[in-house]
Amino acid sequence: MSTEQPAVGIIMGSQSDWPVMKNVALTLDKLGIAHEARVMSAHRTPDRLADYCRAARGRGLKVIIAGAGMAAALPGAAAALTPLPVLGVPMEGKLMGGLDALLAMAQMPGGVPVGTLAVGKAGAVNAAVLAASIVALSDPQAAQALDDFRAAQTAGVPELPED
Numbered sequence: 001m002s003t004e005q006p007a008v009g010i011i012m013g014s015q016s017d018w019p020v021m022k023n024v025a026l027t028l029d030k031l032g033i034a035h036e037a038r039v040m041s042a043h044r045t046p047d048r049l050a051d052y053c054r055a056a057r058g059r060g061l062k063v064i065i066a067g068a069g070m071a072a073a074l075p076g077a078a079a080a081l082t083p084l085p086v087l088g089v090p091m092e093g094k095l096m097g098g099l100d101a102l103l104a105m106a107q108m109p110g111g112v113p114v115g116t117l118a119v120g121k122a123g124a125v126n127a128a129v130l131a132a133s134i135v136a137l138s139d140p141q142a143a144q145a146l147d148d149f150r151a152a153q154t155a156g157v158p159e160l161p162e163d
C-alpha cells in the first residue's frame with residue numbers, strides 16, 4: 001500500500017469482504033492511485049463509519065469505495081455521511097448471488113446517490129477504474145496512468161481466439 005496521501009478510501013463491512021475488495025486495491029496500485037483500506041460496518045460499527053466519513057473530505061480523500069454484502073447498507077450510509085462520491089461494490093451472497101446487495105446499493109432514495117458497480121470481482125475492479133477516472137479529472141498524472149492502463153488493456157486482447 002502506498003505511503004502517499006490517499007485519494008481513495010476503500011471501506012468494507014467485514015473482513016470477509018477483503019478477498020473481493022483486495023481487487024480494488026490491486027487495481028488502484030496498477031493505476032498508481034494512492035489508497036487506504038478500512039473495515040467498518042453500518043450495523044456493527046456505526047460510530048467508526050460516521051467518524052471516517054465525516055472526516056474523509058477534510059483528510060483529502062476524493063472518492064470512497066464501499067463493499068458490503070447481505071443488507072449492504074454500508075455504501076448508502078457512507079453516502080449519507082459524506083459529500084464525496086461513493087461507489088458501491090456488492091458482495092456475492094449465499095441467498096441470491098448478491099442480487100440482494102446489488103439492489104440495496106442501487107435503490108437509494110433520490111438525493112443520496114451510490115454509484116453501484118457489478119457484483120463481486122468485476123465490480124471491485126471497475127470501482128477502482130471509475131475512481132481513477134474521477135481522480136484523473138483534476139490530476140494529470142492519474143489521467144496519464146489511466147490512459148496507459150486502458151491502452152495496455154486493449155493491447156492485451158488477442159484478435160484471434162486460441163485453443
Ligand code: RP5
Pocket residue numbers: 012013014015016017041067068069070071072091
Ligand atoms: C456485511 O455482512 C458484510 O459486508 C459482509 O459481506 C456480510 C457478512 O459479514 P460477516 O458475517 O462475514 O462478517 O455486513
